[in-house]
Amino acid sequence: RLLDVMTSWYSSNDSGDTWQPLVLHNDRLDLGVAQGAAYYGMVRRGHGTRITGGLARAHYIGVEGEGAETAGHTAMCLLPTDIAAGQMVELTDRQFQLRIRQPVEFPLYTSSLRTADTPGILVPIAPQLLQPLPPIRTVLTSGRRKSQAEVIPITLHAQLSDIGTLELWCREATGDRQWRVQFDVRAAAGTRVSETPHTASGVTG
16 A cells, blocks of 8 residues: 555656556565664775764753853853764863762753854853753762862863764863763753753863
8 A cells, every 4th residue: 555655646647657666675674783783884894885964953061160251051062063973073272170079960952053053162051042951960080099079171072973972072181081971962852851051060161
């Protein structure tokens, strides 16, 4: 029935030609995921064709600060729209303070309307333009033998992984330590959370 309906949509009555959709037969549908994973592995090694679509929405992180530029409810663009998976965004022009060994929160926002924002730009958190995502709540630790809380000057780096994960890297500005937090932007795309603006308790400008 499905094939008959599709045929009626695209057939040309004027010329008399009857269009038929090409039906692909697969006797082992249970191997579809495994075959796709194997082909993806080949693409990673330079074989086959890689299909990418870019990021449909821009993503932001809430930041706070004492200066006029970052006072109040402000968010910084991490990943712009149309960025390709695997492309690292280096936000080295601005330093932040990262709190470690204590509970912190990284509020994230997304927007399908602010398509012209570039990485690093600060924008006001307007509910009609930025949609809040579930925040990342965690405790970042360090391998050094310390137990007290510490504030580390860092720069931010972000990228979209091949599996749709937002990876946020906090790299020490004066050392070699770094921390990575991950967020599944695809799974959270339809999640609704409170629209009350928040700023990061873990990252301050």
